[in-house]
Amino acid sequence: MKRTFALLVLFASPAPSAALAEPWPALAHPQDAHVESIGERVRLNGVPMRLTRVITALPTEAAAAHYQHALGAPVAHAQTGHTQVLAQARGAFFITVSITPLPDGRSEALSAVADSRAAREAVGRPAGLTLPANSELLSDMESIDGTLASRQLVLINPHSLRTNLDRLSASLAARGLRPNGPPLADGDDALAQAFSGTAGEAQLVLVRRDGTTRAVLTLLSRQP
CATH class of the missing domain: 3.30.310 (TATA-Binding Protein)
Known part of the structure; x- marks a missing residue:
C-alpha cells in the first residue's frame, strides 16, 4: 500500500x-x-x-x-x-x-x-510463526496483490534486541529463510535484518525503548 x-x-x-x-x-x-x-x-x-x-x-x-x-x-x-x-x-x-x-x-x-x-x-487465531516468549501480537495484516502475498506482524515483548533477533531468525529458518548478511544497527536501540530463501523474503525491524522491544516482521512470498 x-x-x-x-x-x-x-x-x-x-x-x-x-x-x-x-x-x-x-x-x-x-x-x-x-x-x-x-x-x-x-x-x-x-x-x-x-x-x-x-x-x-x-x-x-x-x-x-x-x-x-x-x-x-x-x-x-x-x-x-x-x-x-x-x-x-x-x-x-x-x-x-x-x-x-x-x-x-x-x-x-x-x-x-x-x-x-x-x-x-478469528478469535485466538495462531500467528503461524513461533514468536519469542511473552510476546504480545499487536497487529497481523495479510494481503495478496496479484501473485505477491505479504504478511506483516507487529509485536512487543520485554526481551533484548539480540534475543528477539535470535528467536525470530530461528523461526524464519524453519521456513527456509536465512539472513542476508549481518544485521544493520542504528546505535544500541534499533536493528534491521533481511532474510531470503526458497520460501520468499522477509524484513525484520527491531526497536527497543523504555524496556520494551517492538518488532515489525514483513513476510513476502510468490503465489502460484
Whole structure:
C-alpha cells in the first residue's frame, strides 16, 4: 500500500445462519469520484476485509451525507477531530466509512467492509510463526496483490534486541529463510535484518525503548 491508513473497525453481533451465503455488499460512491481498491484479498488480525480509497470533489459534510444516504438506516455516526466515521451492520458484514477533508477542499473517504462472522472465528487465531516468549501480537495484516502475498506482524515483548533477533531468525529458518548478511544497527536501540530463501523474503525491524522491544516482521512470498 502507498499509505498507512487508520481504520475504525467494529464488529456486529452474530448474524443469522442464513447470512452465511450473503455476497459482499457494494457501496455507491459519489459521482465522478476517483475510486481506488486498496485490497480485495486483505486480512487484518485474521478477518477478511475489502478496503477502498475514494477521492471526491465534495466537501466533508456533503460526502458524509452521500454515504449516509448510500448506506441507508440505521447508521452510526461519530466524529474524531476532522474525521467523520459512519458505521453500519449489514447481515454478516460490518461497514465503516471514514471521511477526512483534504487541503484543497476535496474529501478522502476510506471504506472498509469486514466479514463479522469470520471475525468471531478469528478469535485466538495462531500467528503461524513461533514468536519469542511473552510476546504480545499487536497487529497481523495479510494481503495478496496479484501473485505477491505479504504478511506483516507487529509485536512487543520485554526481551533484548539480540534475543528477539535470535528467536525470530530461528523461526524464519524453519521456513527456509536465512539472513542476508549481518544485521544493520542504528546505535544500541534499533536493528534491521533481511532474510531470503526458497520460501520468499522477509524484513525484520527491531526497536527497543523504555524496556520494551517492538518488532515489525514483513513476510513476502510468490503465489502460484
